[in-house]
Amino acid sequence: MLFAYPSEEAMNQHQYVPITDLADKMDDNLLCMITNAETRRMKEMALERLDYMRRACASDPESAIVKLGLRVDPEFADPDEKEQKEHIWFRMKGFIGPDTFQAEALNEPYYISSLHCGDVNVYHVSEITDWRILTEDGQISPDDIYLLNYTISDSKS
Structure with a gap:
């Protein structure tokens, strides 16, 4: 910002x-907030381009981090909101099924009392709202995944 x-x-x-x-x-x-509209856009793009991140995880699962939208505890939920989620970053540990993966929480949630930084759990891909592939040269997001094609073609030249 x-x-x-x-x-x-x-x-x-x-x-x-x-x-x-x-x-x-x-x-x-x-604590920074992102609008619901932007979160929806990020989630749609992250899921649409998930195969790129999945391929990166095949050889090195911990080369990726994912942001998950998880339901907040009832005592923190706004009764006027249909579904409230807290968005937390996780380090990938690996896919364990076509739609499930294991990941480690990278930060302490504010509104989910049963989850703590360092916890490793199994999650569903539908909970992904964003992701990053970490490389030696930086990180690649769903927004700029096209850079991966340049990186691959450059290394073949």
């Missing part, structure tokens, strides 16, 4: 400021 609106009024007036101007208002454990 490079810029942000410091208030709702500033947002309505389209007056954003550099994020560094807001540093004193942020704490050490900043």
Whole structure:
């Protein structure tokens, strides 16, 4: 993030400021939110292009991380929302079936009391909302997976 609106009024007036101007208002454990529409777009793309990540995991499962949308505990759920999920990053451990995989939580959830950082569990691919393939040169996401084709073709030349 490079810029942000410091208030709702500033947002309505389209007056954003550099994020560094807001540093004193942020704490050490900043929680960023992504709109539901953007989360849906990311999930659709992640699932549409899942085979790329699956192939990367075939030779090195831990070369990928996945973001999962998991249902929050009932006491944290908003009664006006149909389904609330917390999005948590996991390190892949490997696929154990066509639609299931094992993964390790990389951060401590805020709203899921039964899950903790370091826990390894089995999950369904339908819970994936985003993923990254980690390489020596950086990371590849569903948004820029086309770079993998360039990397592969470059290495063959």
